Amino acid sequence: MKGFEVFQTMENEMQKKRILSGIQPSGDLTLGSYLGAIRNWAALADEYDCYYMLADMHTITVRQVPAELRRHTLTQVAAYIASGLDPEKNTLFVQSHVPAHAQLAWVLDCYTMFGELSRMTQFKDKSAKNADNINAGLFTYPALMAADILIYQADLVPVGGDQKQHVELCRDVATRFNGIYGDVFKLPEPYIPKVGARVMSLTSPTSKMSKSDKDQNGCVYMLERPEDIMRKFKKAVTDSEASVHYDPESKPGVSNLMQIYSVATGRTFEEIEREFAGHGYGDFKAAVGEAVVELLRPIREETERLLADKAYLEGVYRAGAERASRVADRTVAKVYKKVGFLPR
Ligand code: TRP
Numbered sequence: 001m002k003g004f005e006v007f008q009t010m011e012n013e014m015q016k017k018r019i020l021s022g023i024q025p026s027g028d029l030t031l032g033s034y035l036g037a038i039r040n041w042a043a044l045a046d047e048y049d050c051y052y053m054l055a056d057m058h059t060i061t062v063r064q065v066p067a068e069l070r071r072h073t074l075t076q077v078a079a080y081i082a083s084g085l086d087p088e089k090n091t092l093f094v095q096s097h098v099p100a101h102a103q104l105a106w107v108l109d110c111y112t113m114f115g116e117l118s119r120m121t122q123f124k125d126k127s128a129k130n131a132d133n134i135n136a137g138l139f140t141y142p143a144l145m146a147a148d149i150l151i152y153q154a155d156l157v158p159v160g161g162d163q164k165q166h167v168e169l170c171r172d173v174a175t176r177f178n179g180i181y182g183d184v185f186k187l188p189e190p191y192i193p194k195v196g197a198r199v200m201s202l203t204s205p206t207s208k209m210s211k212s213d214k215d216q217n218g219c220v221y222m223l224e225r226p227e228d229i230m231r232k233f234k235k236a237v238t239d240s241e242a243s244v245h246y247d248p249e250s251k252p253g254v255s256n257l258m259q260i261y262s263v264a265t266g267r268t269f270e271e272i273e274r275e276f277a278g279h280g281y282g283d284f285k286a287a288v289g290e291a292v293v294e295l296l297r298p299i300r301e302e303t304e305r306l307l308a309d310k311a312y313l314e315g316v317y318r319a320g321a322e323r324a325s326r327v328a329d330r331t332v333a334k335v336y337k338k339v340g341f342l343p344r
Helices: 003-015 031-042 066-082 100-109 114-118 121-129 136-150 161-181 226-234 252-265 269-275 281-307 310-339
Strands: 017-023 048-054 090-094 156-158 189-191
Touching: 017 031, 017 136, 031 156, 031 252, 031 281, 048 066, 048 310, 066 090, 066 281, 066 310, 090 310, 100 136, 100 310, 114 136, 114 161, 121 136, 121 161, 136 161, 161 189, 226 281, 252 269, 252 281, 281 310
Parallel strands: 017 048, 017 156, 048 090, 156 189
Antiparallel strands: none
């Protein structure tokens, strides 16, 4: 690119609103992370300046096996790209590669109240689940997340409903900091997609599909083998009514399958109801399974292809970390100055 073109690109980036989001590489990505998050992200690249992070620093609030964490992180980079996140158009990076996150997180720890952190439902849930390891990081997790967001001066933060409380806390901390030091941080808005936002467990459809679920039949993985995906859908919990129609209150299982089928095929609920009128749940569950297998097949194949090209993946996350650092370092420098740290 010539100097002028570089300048033009920079101008464009500056005018676009900025998006930041992240997923923890704490395991294999689920169908829920794909339909609820990654798939929607890919569509935002032209309109927004997008930063997508692999939140590896958040994962160690719960014990991880080091080699597994490395493998999950690399696989997640490949899966992001395979899902349509073009690394030329999106900044894809690993949180721990950008030290500024940790630097800002410490400062924000000092502007986040004990009471605020104590009220976080995720902290309460996770402490109940990990009673033998309620560490300080688990408690201050939302301050690190606030740093992730504020460090890029993000306008919008695409998250699932379960993370909305953390984005609200982030706004409160930013407002408190701005109140003392002037307009340092932009106030971000949560951005919750309307469709497919919440994929529920196939075996207990009133709770979110989650990789930490004890019943692994409830959770489908993005890179899972077709026969395993089919088996899980065939076992999915429904009800005794034997009629495919949408009613999340009294038919959570069937409604969840309809959601998934609708997002996978682009069909509306009415079309799906018509398609399966007079059919049993067996046909319906097999059709949903097949639609998901076909949706995920090209992504799995592309992820596997990319994983065989380590040099390419390294190039992507290194370039991402460099681009992210340029923005992040600027924010940290500003914050350090505001709080009164002596410049080095
Ligand atoms: N806490 C988020 C989750 O578990 C992951 C995350 C970390 C995140 N930092 C973020 C999401 C910043 C959005 C913005 O889902």
